[in-house]
Amino acid sequence: MEHSNKKHAILLIILTAIAVLTVVLVLVITNIGRGRNRAGTKLLNIAVTFGDDPCTQKNFSWYTEDDSQNAVIQYYPASESDKVGAKFDTSRAVTAEGFTERLDTYIPKAGEEYSASAALEPKSYTRHAVFVTGLEPGMRYMYRIGDGKNWSDTAEFTTAPDSSVSAGNGFSFLIVSDMQGYIYSDYELWGKVFGKAMDKCGSPAFMVNLGDFVERQDNALVWNYYFGLADGLENVTTVPVAGNKEDKMFLKYFLLGSQDGITGLNGYYSFDYMNVHFTVLNTGDGTKDLSKSQVKWLKNDLSSDKAKNAAFRVVLVHKAPYSDRNHADDSEIVKIRQQLLPLFDEYGADVVLEGHDHYYFRSEPVVSDGTVKAEYESSSVSAGGEKIDVFKLQKSSTGSSGVFYFMPGASGVRQHSKEFRDMPEILAARSIILNDPTFCVCDVTEDHIYFRTYEVDRYKLTATPVECWGIQK
C-alpha cells in the first residue's frame, strides 16, 4: 500500500512538472518577437527618429494590438543619475500627444511562424505616433510612451548639439544594413549584431539603417522581430533608408518629418548633425531610377548652404549606384549609376553609403562618371583601438575632389557570395565576400571621418575588423 502511494506521489510530481513546463513554454512562445510585455500592454515596433530639426525635434512611433486611440509620450531632461529602466519621475515630466491609425496587415498562419514561405492571414494593429518639438539641443532626456494608463519602461533619447557647439569633441554613429530576415532565428542573429555594435560604439548619436529591414514587408511578425530582438533599440535614434523590400510599409514603421505623418513624404529627406550634412535617398520611388522630383530635390539639397557649409557630406542610399558584384550590372542599377554619379561629381559628396549587395565594398575616390580616380595622399593613424588608413583628397582640375562609394556589408543572415563578370570600369579599392554579418562604427571630428567595419562571427560572437579607413580634410 505504502509502495503504491509512493508511486502515486512520484507520478503526481512528474505530471505537475510537465504541466508547469508546458505553461512556461506557451508563455515564452506567445511572447517571442511580439515585443516585451510591459505593464499589461504590448508595445511593439518602438521607433525613434529625427524630426526635421535633430537639435529640437524627435519622432516616436509604436504599435499595439488593441485599438486604443491614445498616443502619449512623457519626457524630462535627464540628470546624471537617471538611468534607463529606472522608475519614471512623473513630477518632472512634460506630456505630448500624437495620433493613431488602425493598420490592416498580416501575420503567418498558426504553425507557420518558422517557415520562410509562411502563408499569411490578416491581422490589424494600431499605429501610434507622436512628434515631439521644442526640445533643448544637446540634451539627454528620459521618456516613456503609452496610452496614458499603460506605459513602457523608462528609456532615453538625446538631441543633437546646436551649431554653436564645436565639432572638436566629435560624435560617433552606427551603420547597419540588409538584415532582411524571414523568421525568428534570423533576427536573433540581428539582435546579437546590434548588441556587439552597441558594445563597440558606446552610445551612438544615431544608427543609420541602409534598408531591407525585412524580406516580406507585409509580414508584421517579422517587423516585430526586427524591433523586439534588438535589445535597447528604443534608446537609439534610427536614420532609416527605404530598401526595395519595404517600399510600401517603410513610412508605416518610421515616422519622418514633421507633417501629419501619413501623407506628404516620399522617403527621401536630409538633416544636419553637427558638422555633417546627411542626404537620404529613396531608390524605390521611380520606375527604374530615381523620380524626376527626387532628382530635383537632390540637386537643391546638395547645393543648399547647409550642405556647402558642412565639413562632410554623406549620402545614404539602399540600391548601390557603384559596386562590382551581385546587383552591380542589373539594368536598373546601371540606370541609377548613370543618373547619380554625375550629380555627386557636380554637386559634391564625400561618401555615399550603400546597401543592397550584401558584401563589403569600398571604391577608390572617383570623379566624373566613376571611371577616373581622384588624386589623394594616404597615411595611417591609430584610433578607436584600430589602425585606420586615412585619405586626404586633392581637388581635381574639374573642381571635384572625388567621392568614396562605401558598402559596409549586411547585418543579418544573408551574405552574397556569387562572383560576377569583371567590371574594370568600377574602381574598387576593396571588394570582399563575407561569411558573417557586419556593422560599422563611424567616428567624426572637425577634420576627419573614420569608418571601422567589423564582421561578427555568428557562432563565437567575436567582432573582427574587416577594414578601417577614413577621410582627412
Ligand SMILES: [Fe+2]
Ligand atoms: Fe535590397
